[in-house]
Amino acid sequence: MSSDPAATQAGDPAPARPEAQTPAAAGTADPRPADAAVSDATAFQLVPENGASAPPAPATPRKGPLSFLSGALTSGLLAWVCLGLSSRVVGYYAEHPPHYDAQIAQSIATALKTLIVGMCFLATFSFAFIGIGLLLTFLRSLRPAVASRPS
Numbered sequence: 001m002s003s004d005p006a007a008t009q010a011g012d013p014a015p016a017r018p019e020a021q022t023p024a025a026a027g028t029a030d031p032r033p034a035d036a037a038v039s040d041a042t043a044f045q046l047v048p049e050n051g052a053s054a055p056p057a058p059a060t061p062r063k064g065p066l067s068f069l070s071g072a073l074t075s076g077l078l079a080w081v082c083l084g085l086s087s088r089v090v091g092y093y094a095e096h097p098p099h100y101d102a103q104i105a106q107s108i109a110t111a112l113k114t115l116i117v118g119m120c121f122l123a124t125f126s127f128a129f130i131g132i133g134l135l136l137t138f139l140r141s142l143r144p145a146v147a148s149r150p151s
Contacts, residue, residue: 075131
């Protein structure tokens with residue numbers, strides 16, 4: 001028997017699945033209609049009506065040489081910009097060295113200067129290294145693929 005008195009009085013048959021009952025009968029408020037109430041395990045499975053299995057999802061396309069080249073050029077440009085920034089930061093601190101009367105302030109200023117200069121050169125090195133790696137990958141992708149021999 002159905003727990004919904006309106007369905008019983010109207011003469012409708014009881015739902016075929018227990019999941020199709022409204023959550024209101026269980027004491028929870030759910031704005032979805034009774035037909036949309038499905039178990040969480042089957043909520044995201046799409047099965048064709050004829051019972052055949054779904055076609056496999058297409059594989060993501062492989063990156064081509066143009067993608068590697070554009071990445072290498074972008075990374076090289078960013079390395080060049082970071083090198084210019086690094087040289088300007090070093091030039092600024094060479095012309096304006098931090099000097100304070102208090103020893104702790106001098107120590108903090110020197111540590112901050114070292115940190116800023118180090119981060120600028122780290123960014124330069126990182127972008128340059130990534131650019132070189134992408135350039136080598138670009139050159140490698142231009143060669144035809146060679147079938148590997150079994151070992």
